[in-house]
Amino acid sequence: MATMTDSATNAKPAFSASYWRGLMLVALVLGVAWINLTRLSQEANAQNRTLYAPMTGFLAPDFTLSTTDGEQIRLSALRDTPVVVNFWATWCPPCRAEMPALERLWQQYDRGSLMVLGVDQGESAQVVEQFGRATVGTTFPLLLDSRLRVGALYGVRALPTTFFIDAQGRIQDIKIGGPLNIATLLEGAAKIVDD
Amino acid sequence: MLPVLTVAGLTIPTGPLALLLAYYVGTELGARALGRLAPRPGARQTHWQTAFANASLLALAAGLIGARLGYAVRFSSLYWQSPLLLLSPRPGALLPLPGLLAAGAAGMLFLARKDIGLWAIADATTVGVAGALVVFNLGRFLTGAAYGLPTELPWAVELWGVRRHPVQLYEAAALIVVVAFLWQRLPRAQTGETFWRFVVLDGVSVLVLDAFHATSPTWILGIRIPQVMALAALLAGLYVLSFYARRAETPTATGDPQPVSAPSR
Numbered sequence: 385m386a387t388m389t390d391s392a393t394n395a396k397p398a399f400s401a402s403y404w405r406g407l408m409l410v411a412l413v414l415g416v417a418w419i420n421l422t423r424l425s426q427e428a429n430a431q432n433r434t435l436y437a438p439m440t441g442f443l444a445p446d447f448t449l450s451t452t453d454g455e456q457i458r459l460s461a462l463r464d465t466p467v468v469v470n471f472w473a474t475w476c477p478p479c480r481a482e483m484p485a486l487e488r489l490w491q492q493y494d495r496g497s498l499m500v501l502g503v504d505q506g507e508s509a510q511v512v513e514q515f516g517r518a519t520v521g522t523t524f525p526l527l528l529d530s531r532l533r534v535g536a537l538y539g540v541r542a543l544p545t546t547f548f549i550d551a552q553g554r555i556q557d558i559k560i561g562g563p564l565n566i567a568t569l570l571e572g573a574a575k576i577v578d579d
Numbered sequence: 580m581l582p583v584l585t586v587a588g589l590t591i592p593t594g595p596l597a598l599l600l601a602y603y604v605g606t607e608l609g610a611r612a613l614g615r616l617a618p619r620p621g622a623r624q625t626h627w628q629t630a631f632a633n634a635s636l637l638a639l640a641a642g643l644i645g646a647r648l649g650y651a652v653r654f655s656s657l658y659w660q661s662p663l664l665l666l667s668p669r670p671g672a673l674l675p676l677p678g679l680l681a682a683g684a685a686g687m688l689f690l691a692r693k694d695i696g697l698w699a700i701a702d703a704t705t706v707g708v709a710g711a712l713v714v715f716n717l718g719r720f721l722t723g724a725a726y727g728l729p730t731e732l733p734w735a736v737e738l739w740g741v742r743r744h745p746v747q748l749y750e751a752a753a754l755i756v757v758v759a760f761l762w763q764r765l766p767r768a769q770t771g772e773t774f775w776r777f778v779v780l781d782g783v784s785v786l787v788l789d790a791f792h793a794t795s796p797t798w799i800l801g802i803r804i805p806q807v808m809a810l811a812a813l814l815a816g817l818y819v820l821s822f823y824a825r826r827a828e829t830p831t832a833t834g835d836p837q838p839v840s841a842p843s844r
Contacts, residue, residue, distance in 0.1 A: 422790030
């Protein structure tokens with residue numbers, strides 16, 4: 385007797401076909417209402433477009449730093465120009481190794497149609513000048529982040545770290561680690577330079 | 580936010596690490612699920628599990644190749660200049676959609692050649708994908724990707740000076756529940772039913788939780804595209820499940836319920 389009862393119970397599915405069809409109607413009504421209720425407002429959308437954060441898709445946080453020549457460079461003043469920001473230090477072997485590739489990138493884009501900024505982390509102008517200009521022969525601007533303030537703003541936890549920022553000031557790619565070769569740099573540059 | 584991990588002096592980006600972990604979890608869960616679906620335990624079960632693990636490895640390779648080729652087509656002028664870039668080990672130069680298509684096709688073809696039914700593959704892959712998505716969402720939480728709307732709730736997390744919904748954690752938690760449910764029901768499910776259950780449950784999850792995302796792609800009037808797609812998937816899933824219910828309602832000659840594991844597995 386017990387077996388027959390079990391069998392009869394098992395023969396029925398937990399929910400009937402009409403139950404699922406009814407659930408479809410409920411899901412449709414509730415789903416449409418929920419979608420309408422949770423639409424993304426234009427203000428929220430606009431707010432997202434104007435967020436500054438060190439992440440791909442966001443506007444690059446602004447900074448002003450001095451070059452080794454004493455000139456002040458402000459990132460936001462470079463709007464309309466794609467920018468490659470490379471965080472580095474002379475004591476970091478991969479940073480040293482990728483310096484010639486960054487110089488080639490700078491040369492390839494006519495020393496300015498794509499801006500290359502080398503942001504040194506915490507060293508003196510003399511040390512940076514000696515390595516950058518005398519040893520490697522770089523000609524692109526080398527900036528001094530002596531208090532590591534900009535490094536912290538960009539969440540830099542490893543050197544080198546390279547940000548590719550388009551002409552609208554939006555970060556399009558971040559490459560953590562190195563040394564980057566010229567091909568990899570060109571690949572990043574392709575994302576921020578309009579053909 | 581923890582975009583990079585520093586382990587023994589090595590700096591590892593969290594995003595790719597989470598993807599690798601997601602792949603491992605997905606493969607393990609999928610293989611075990613397929614083993615549970617094998618018609619007979621023993622050698623057949625082991626054979627199916629091994630086949631799934633091999634298929635996922637093949638899918639990974641095909642996916643990477645497809646994603647890199649897709650990327651190369653998109654930036655064709657650059658790759659014509661430097662063809663060796665195709666072999667660059669950097670994970671950034673990949674296009675997801677061609678990669679997913681190549682991975683799916685390669686994995687399916689491999690398993691189909693092993694005489695494993697299409698719906699059994701779909702059921703097992705569904706469980707694996709759901710598990711992988713749990714890890715994927717945890718990775719997104721650590722990297723700050725797909726962040727949430729501002730909120731003052733006590734469990735909000737601060738991101739760039741604003742307290743926000745940890746929406747990636749909501750999604751991971753929802754998927755854990757989905758995986759547990761699918762896993763528990765797996766042996767008693769009809770062929771393909773696990774797949775459609777996932778479509779329904781994930782549809783509900785996306786429909787509800789996408790509302791807390793700050794950056795969903797939208798249509799006119801701010802309608803969130805993922806929610807519309809999730810609702811469509813949810814309705815399609817419920818419709819198909821009604822047929823499963825009808826099939827189960829139909830008694831067999833012996834009065835027993837319909838077989839839950841079809842012989843075609």
